[in-house]
Amino acid sequence: MVGKNNRRREPLTDAQLLMTISIGIFAAMYVAAMIFMGGGFLKAQQIFDLLNDNSYLIIIACALTIVMIGGGINISVGGVISFTCMACAIFLNGTGIAAGPLGIVLALLLALGIGLGFGLLMGFLVSYLEIQPFIVSLAGMFLARGLTTILSVNPVKVAHEGFLELVKSKIKISWLGYVAQNGNLIPAKIEIGTVVAICVVIMMYVLLRHLRLGRNIYALGGNRQSALMLGINVKRTCFYSYVISGLLSGLAGFVFLMHKPAGNASVAMRSEMDAIAASIIGGTLLTGGVGNVIGTFFGVMILATIQKIIALSPLNASWWQEMASGAMLGVFIILQSVVLSHRGKKAKE
Amino acid sequence: MQNDVVLTMRGIVKTFPGTRALDGVDFTLRKGEVHALMGENGAGKSTLIKVLTGVYEKDAGSIWVEGSEGEAPIHSPQDAQNIGISTVYQEITLCPNLTVAENMFIGRTKGSRVNWREYEKRADELLSNLGIPARARQELSHCSLAVQQMVAIARAVDMNCKVLILDEPTSSLDEKEVEMLFKLMRDLKSRGVGIVFVTHFLEQVYEISDRITVLRNGQLVGEYPVSELPQVELVARMMGKDLGDLADLEAVGEKSAGSQEIVYEAQDLSSVDCRPYDFSIRRGEVNGFTGLLGSGRSESVRAIFGADRVTGGKVKVKGKYVKITNPHDAMKNGIGYLPEDRKRDGIIADLSVRENIILALQVMKGFFHPMSKAQMKEFADEYIKALQIKTASQDTPIKSLSGGNQQKVILARWLLTHPDYLILDEPTRGIDVGTKLEIQKLVLKLAEENMSVTFISSEIEEMLRTCSRLIVMRDRKIVGELTGDQLTQGYVMKTIAGGEQ
Structure with a gap:
C-alpha cells in the first residue's frame, strides 16, 4: 500500500506548470500557422529549419536557464559566441596542424577552452568574491566583444576544407521529406548543430533533474540562506553553475560557426537577450529556483516561430519581429505572475 | 543521575x-x-x-x-x-x-x-x-x-x-x-x-x-x-523583580486621567497581526499597553495607526466615524506614532536632523506645498531646544546621534504636527536613564497640554509612573484593564501572568 501511495501523482510543480503552458502555446501557435499560412509550415522541414537556425540559441538558453535557476544571470554568452567564432575561424585558417582534419578537433577544444575560461573567471568573481552577477557578466560581455575586435576588425571566412565539408554535411531523412514541383524527392535535412543542441538539452535535463549538483542549484535559487543551513556548499554550487554556462557558450560558438562559417565582431549580437527571453517564456523565474530546460527549448521554438511567421507574412520587418517577441515576453510574464499568485492563494487555504 | x-x-x-x-x-x-x-x-x-x-x-x-x-x-x-x-x-x-x-x-x-x-x-x-x-x-x-x-x-x-x-x-x-x-x-x-523550546x-x-x-x-x-x-513567579523572574520587594516608585509628575471628551474610540479593531479589540482614549489621558514581548501590544497600536493592514472595526475620532487604513489617514486625523524599531521604521539615517524633524509635517501638508528653508530651520531650532537634542547642528546626519537623541528627533517630528493623540511604542528602549526620565516627564507634560498619549514600555515602572490606565495583554488577547489602586507592580504582574497565585 505504501509503495502505491508513494508513486501517487502529485500536483504539477510551478516549473512543470509553466513549462506545460509554454508547450501548449507553442503547439497552438504552430497549428495556427499551419492552418492560416500553410506552405512551408506544412512541411516537416520547417521545424528542422527552425532548429538548424537556432541551435546555438538553444544551447545558450540552456546555459542561461541553469544560472537563472541558481538565482544568477549571465549576459556574456553572446559575447563569448562571437569571440569563439572569431578565434576558431582564425585558427582554422592557419597552417600546419590546424589545416589538417585534426584542426577541427583542436578548434572544438579551443572553443570549449574559451568558454570554460570565461565560466571559471565569472564563476569565481560571482561565487567567491560575491560580486553582482549582472555586473560581472556585463564586464564579461564587453571583454569578449573587445577581444573579438582585437583578433580582427573585418569578418574572417573559414577556408578550412574539412570544416566546410562539416558545415555542408547534413543528416537526411527521406520519409520526412517532400516532393518538389519538379517531382524530385527532397529529404528533410538536419544540421549537426541541431543534434548537438538536442543532446545539450537532454544532458542538462538529466543534470538538473537527477544529479546532486542540479538539485543543489535549485536549492540555491529557492532560498540561498536555507540552502546554506541545509548543508549545501552554496559557493561551490554557484561556481559550477557559471562554469557550465561558460562551457556551453563556448560550445554554442562552435555550433554557430558550423552554421555560418565566418568570424565576425557583430555575430550573435543581442542573443543573450533572446536566451533570457526564451528561458522566461519556458517557465524559468528570474528570481531563481524555478525552471527547466525542456521549457527553455520550447521557449526558443516559440520565439523562432513568431519570427518565422512574421517573416512570411506581409508585415515582414525587423521591428515587427521585435515587437511580437516583446509582446510575447510581456504576456508570459503576466501569465506567470497571475498563475503563480493564484496558486499561492490556493496553497494557503 | x-x-x-x-x-x-x-x-x-x-x-x-x-x-x-x-x-x-x-x-x-x-x-x-x-x-x-x-x-x-x-x-x-x-x-x-x-x-x-x-x-x-x-x-x-x-x-x-x-x-x-x-x-x-x-x-x-x-x-x-x-x-x-x-x-x-x-x-x-x-x-x-x-x-x-x-x-x-x-x-x-x-x-x-x-x-x-x-x-x-x-x-x-x-x-x-x-x-x-x-x-x-x-x-x-x-x-x-x-x-x-x-x-x-x-x-x-x-x-x-x-x-x-x-x-x-x-x-x-x-x-x-x-x-x-x-x-x-x-x-x-x-x-x-532533549528539546529546547523557546517561546x-x-x-x-x-x-x-x-x-x-x-x-x-x-x-x-x-x-x-x-x-x-507558578506563572506569576516566572513573569516576576523574567522581569527581574521579586514579588516580595516591590518598592513604591517615586513620581516624575502628576498622572493624568484626562477630561471626559473621548478623542479616539475603536470597536472590534483588527489587523492582519492583531485580533479584534475595543479601545478608547480621552483627551489628555495617558494610558498604556503592557504585557510580555510578543503578547501583541505593539501589533495592537500599529492597528490604530494603520501601520499593518487593517482588516476590520469601526473607528471614531472626536465623535466622528472615520476610516483609517494607512498611516496617512491616521496622520490626517491627528494621530502620531513613534514606532518600536526606530532604526527600521523611524529614522532616515542619511538625512539631517532638520530633514528628519520636518518629515511628518511635510507629508501632512502634501508635497505640493513646500515649506521655506527659513521656516524649516525655525521649526528645527525650536524643537532641538525644547527637547534638548544634543546635535552638532541641524545639518548633522541623524545616524551620528546617540540612540536617545535619535528618539528625541523622532518625537520632535510628531510633536511638530501637533497631533491630538500620540502613540509611543517603546520610546525608551536602548537609551540612557537620564533621557528615559526626560521622556517620561515630557509625556506627562504633553498630557497636561491636552494631548492624549498611549505609552508602551517593557519596563513596568515606567508605565506605572506615566499611565493612569493600563491595558494588559497576554498571548495576543487583552486580559485586563487596570486603573487607580490596581496600578502596582505586583498586581500588574499577576495580571500578565494570568492571575493564578
Whole structure:
C-alpha cells in the first residue's frame, strides 16, 4: 500500500506548470500557422529549419536557464559566441596542424577552452568574491566583444576544407521529406548543430533533474540562506553553475560557426537577450529556483516561430519581429505572475 | 543521575562591542525533556542558542554533549549538526521549491548521483512514523507552515539529533497546528530527544515543558521544574523583580486621567497581526499597553495607526466615524506614532536632523506645498531646544546621534504636527536613564497640554509612573484593564501572568 501511495501523482510543480503552458502555446501557435499560412509550415522541414537556425540559441538558453535557476544571470554568452567564432575561424585558417582534419578537433577544444575560461573567471568573481552577477557578466560581455575586435576588425571566412565539408554535411531523412514541383524527392535535412543542441538539452535535463549538483542549484535559487543551513556548499554550487554556462557558450560558438562559417565582431549580437527571453517564456523565474530546460527549448521554438511567421507574412520587418517577441515576453510574464499568485492563494487555504 | 544529561553548558560568555550578551550562563538539558528557555528582550536567549548551534563562537565557557569525548567542538552550524544538535528556526530554513523528500535529505547525500526514489521511500516511512501529514513527492510550498516546520523537524530527527532546538516554532501557527506540533514534540520526547523550546507564549510553556530556565540581561536567573514555578513567579523572574520587594516608585509628575471628551474610540479593531479589540482614549489621558514581548501590544497600536493592514472595526475620532487604513489617514486625523524599531521604521539615517524633524509635517501638508528653508530651520531650532537634542547642528546626519537623541528627533517630528493623540511604542528602549526620565516627564507634560498619549514600555515602572490606565495583554488577547489602586507592580504582574497565585 505504501509503495502505491508513494508513486501517487502529485500536483504539477510551478516549473512543470509553466513549462506545460509554454508547450501548449507553442503547439497552438504552430497549428495556427499551419492552418492560416500553410506552405512551408506544412512541411516537416520547417521545424528542422527552425532548429538548424537556432541551435546555438538553444544551447545558450540552456546555459542561461541553469544560472537563472541558481538565482544568477549571465549576459556574456553572446559575447563569448562571437569571440569563439572569431578565434576558431582564425585558427582554422592557419597552417600546419590546424589545416589538417585534426584542426577541427583542436578548434572544438579551443572553443570549449574559451568558454570554460570565461565560466571559471565569472564563476569565481560571482561565487567567491560575491560580486553582482549582472555586473560581472556585463564586464564579461564587453571583454569578449573587445577581444573579438582585437583578433580582427573585418569578418574572417573559414577556408578550412574539412570544416566546410562539416558545415555542408547534413543528416537526411527521406520519409520526412517532400516532393518538389519538379517531382524530385527532397529529404528533410538536419544540421549537426541541431543534434548537438538536442543532446545539450537532454544532458542538462538529466543534470538538473537527477544529479546532486542540479538539485543543489535549485536549492540555491529557492532560498540561498536555507540552502546554506541545509548543508549545501552554496559557493561551490554557484561556481559550477557559471562554469557550465561558460562551457556551453563556448560550445554554442562552435555550433554557430558550423552554421555560418565566418568570424565576425557583430555575430550573435543581442542573443543573450533572446536566451533570457526564451528561458522566461519556458517557465524559468528570474528570481531563481524555478525552471527547466525542456521549457527553455520550447521557449526558443516559440520565439523562432513568431519570427518565422512574421517573416512570411506581409508585415515582414525587423521591428515587427521585435515587437511580437516583446509582446510575447510581456504576456508570459503576466501569465506567470497571475498563475503563480493564484496558486499561492490556493496553497494557503 | 547525571547519566541522563545530554547537554551541559557552563559559564558561557559572549561579548559584542558595547554589550555583554551572555555573562557566565549555565544550561543543562536532560534526555527526553522539553526545556523552556525564557527571558525578555535582550535576555540572551537567542545569543545562547546561536552559541550552541555554532553561529557565534563563545568567548569563554564550555559545552559538553553526550556521546562525544571532552568539550564539544562547535565552530559552525555544520559542527553542531554533526554532533547531534539540530535547530528549527521560526523562519522556515527549507527550500520551498523542492519536494518534501529533497528538503529532508539534500546536503546529506553522498556521490554525484542521487537515487531519489530510495530517499522518497525513506522520507515517506519517516513521515508516517512521526505522523506528519505530508507526502515525500509534494512540493514544500504546497504544505502549510506547520507542516513545513514539522518537515524540518523530521529532517533533524533523521539526522539522529540528541538535542532539538525549537526557536519560536509556534508564533505563526494557529491553535490546531500548535496541537499537531506538540503531539510531535511529545513523541520525540518519548524517544529520548532533549528539546529546547523557546517561546513567548506562557500557556504553551506550561502545557508542554518539564523545566524552565530563565535568563535576564545575559545572566542566568535560575533553572526550575515547571511544577515549582507558578506563572506569576516566572513573569516576576523574567522581569527581574521579586514579588516580595516591590518598592513604591517615586513620581516624575502628576498622572493624568484626562477630561471626559473621548478623542479616539475603536470597536472590534483588527489587523492582519492583531485580533479584534475595543479601545478608547480621552483627551489628555495617558494610558498604556503592557504585557510580555510578543503578547501583541505593539501589533495592537500599529492597528490604530494603520501601520499593518487593517482588516476590520469601526473607528471614531472626536465623535466622528472615520476610516483609517494607512498611516496617512491616521496622520490626517491627528494621530502620531513613534514606532518600536526606530532604526527600521523611524529614522532616515542619511538625512539631517532638520530633514528628519520636518518629515511628518511635510507629508501632512502634501508635497505640493513646500515649506521655506527659513521656516524649516525655525521649526528645527525650536524643537532641538525644547527637547534638548544634543546635535552638532541641524545639518548633522541623524545616524551620528546617540540612540536617545535619535528618539528625541523622532518625537520632535510628531510633536511638530501637533497631533491630538500620540502613540509611543517603546520610546525608551536602548537609551540612557537620564533621557528615559526626560521622556517620561515630557509625556506627562504633553498630557497636561491636552494631548492624549498611549505609552508602551517593557519596563513596568515606567508605565506605572506615566499611565493612569493600563491595558494588559497576554498571548495576543487583552486580559485586563487596570486603573487607580490596581496600578502596582505586583498586581500588574499577576495580571500578565494570568492571575493564578
